[in-house]
Ligand SMILES: [Zn+2]
């Protein structure tokens with residue numbers, strides 16, 4: 084959990100409000116030590132929490148955000164700052180553009196990946212940091228060797 088989210092921890096007031104205003108919703112919430120409100124109700128195959136109201140299915144996290152944070156402007160998606168897909172804590176959510184959401188999830192995927200694109204493990208000894216990006220040392224060496232080989236061949240006049 085990052086510090087950003089800790090600041091956004093809902094006050095007991097919000098807990099009391101949600102429990103009072105929508106007990107059916109609150110009954111399906113399990114609060115975790117990290118402050119996530121994990122949805123115990125149905126989830127869609129994609130892992131997002133589902134809620135049914137008056138026969139209409141909707142995303143439970145979108146419902147929570149629009150009811151206890153602010154209305155969701157059209158075209159915006161609700162992003163999980165905590166990265167827990169079935170969390171419905173309004174304070175862990177943020178309405179962003181689909182582009183921003185995509186950018187964030189790709190950045191995260193890259194960071195969570197345990198291997199480089201060639202399958203070498205991203206262990207401490209094999210990581211070279213380039214700003215905030217990780218580079219694989221094995222691949223680096225391989226690339227260097229290849230370019231040296233190309234240079235040698237070029238010197239011998241075998242490639243243009
Ligand atoms: Zn959460």
Ligand SMILES: [Zn+2]
Nearest residue numbers: 199203219222
């Ligand atoms: Zn590699």
